Amino acid sequence: MMSGPCHILVITKKEATDAIPHWKELRELRESVPDEPKAEKPDRLEGTMETESILNICDVQDSVEDASRQLAFFFPNFYIKKTDQKVEKTLALIRPSLLKERRHSIMQRIKDDGFKIAMQKEIILSEEQTREFYKEHENQDYFPVLLEQMTSGPTLVLALTRENAVAHWRDLLGPKTVEEAKKENPNSLRAKYAVNNIPIDQLHGSSTPDDAQKELQFFFPQEHTLALIKPAAAKKHKDDIMQKVKDAGFTISKIKEEALTREMATQFYKDHKGKPFFEELVTCMTEGPSVIMVLTKVNAVEEWRQLMGPTDPEVAKETSPESIRARFAQDILSNAVHGSSNREHALKSIECVFGEIDID
Known part of the structure; x- marks a missing residue:
């Protein structure tokens, strides 16, 4: 499946609402008919299917549920209602004073x-971060108040999605200043959620789709983390674990399958060096090939750790029954997968395994 391009098709049948039985019937018919001249079988699929079983060259779903799942995987927007509007993502900020007073309402x-x-x-912005994000406003008279407000406590950062999200959120916010909002559009969010004695508005929204993309990247940067399927799990459960990785929305930026050297295993688990189980752990990690990946996603380090589940598979079964360790681990040492503990550890581990940090 990874040896070259696949053709991924959405097949429909106009005169019937249920295409799956018809496709399966076609497959079964092709497998049951012996080879005969092409002219006598005008309905047969052409090309390589003439000499190979459809079963061997096509993945066919057995149910509507399976089909829906695979459509969602390969074509995530397939079921979105087609309108003239575009499903977008925009950035929204709820500034500290409003967040403190009216979080639930907003x-x-x-x-x-x-x-x-x-x-x-939820993040407490530093002065440096605030100046970087609002650098276009730095020469404005209101900037000192904005800087003070944005560093005074937690700000809630949201990535909002809906049809025409950017324009819709901007319309809801209303005029740019509290004074204008109260006069021109008293029902706007900036007017209704003004905070007493604070002259600046308490909500932010991206101005354009391009700005939204840049601002979202500022607050939700793509991360890389090192993920490893340990030898025992790689041997028995590789495909299932890889599927969970993809279902969770990770991009596999780099991948290789090889046995770890003792040096590499020692580097991964250097924090455990000197502990009674250390030698057994290193032996477990070097007993066969592991699948080693660089996973990329927003908040990748933390999300991979959540997907792995607790270190002890018995605890994982109780607290995170759908996690990888709950489903595929043997014991606390051979617990299916490994992941970096933080961003710094991730970069060092990636460099150790792949010899570089820069990921395309």
Whole structure:
């Protein structure tokens, strides 16, 4: 499946609503008919299917559920209603004073207006971060107040999605200043969620789709983490684990399959050196080929750790039953997978294994 390009098709049948039985019937018919001249079989699929079983060259779903799952994997927007509007993602900031006073109310309003929260994080911005994000406003009279406000406490950062998200969120926000909003559009969010005695508005939204992309990248940068399927799990459960990685939305930026050297295993687990189980752990990690990957995603380090589950598979079964370790681990040492503990560790581990840090 990885040896070259695959052709991924969405097949429909106009005169029937259920295409799966017809496709399966065609497959079964082809397998049951002995070879005869092409002219006598006008309905037969052409090309390489003449000499190979359809079963061997095509992946055919057995149910609507299977088909829906695979459509969602390869064509994530397939079921989105086709309109003149475009499903977009935009950045929204709820500044510290509003977040402290009316968090629940503004979050409910966002959901009521049809937005979905794709990502969120709560962060206390440093002065340096605030100056970088608002550098275009640095010469404005209001900038000192903005700087003070943005560093005064946690800001809630949201990635919002819906049709025409950028324009819709900007319309809801209303005029740029609190004074203008109250006069010109008292029902706008900036007017309704103004905070007493604070002259600047408490909400931010991206101005254009291009700005949204840049601003989202500022707060939700792509991360790389090292992920490893350990030898025992690689031997028995490689395909299942790889599927979970893909289903979780990770991009596999780099991958190779090889046995770790003792030096590499020692580097991965240097924090455990000197502990009673260390030698057994190193032996476990070097007993056969491992699948070693660089996974890329927003918040990749933490999300991979969540997908792995707790170190002890017995604990994983109780607290994270769908995690990789709950499903595929043998014991606490041979616990299926390994992952970097933080971004710094991830970069060092990637460099150790792949000899470089720069990932295309």
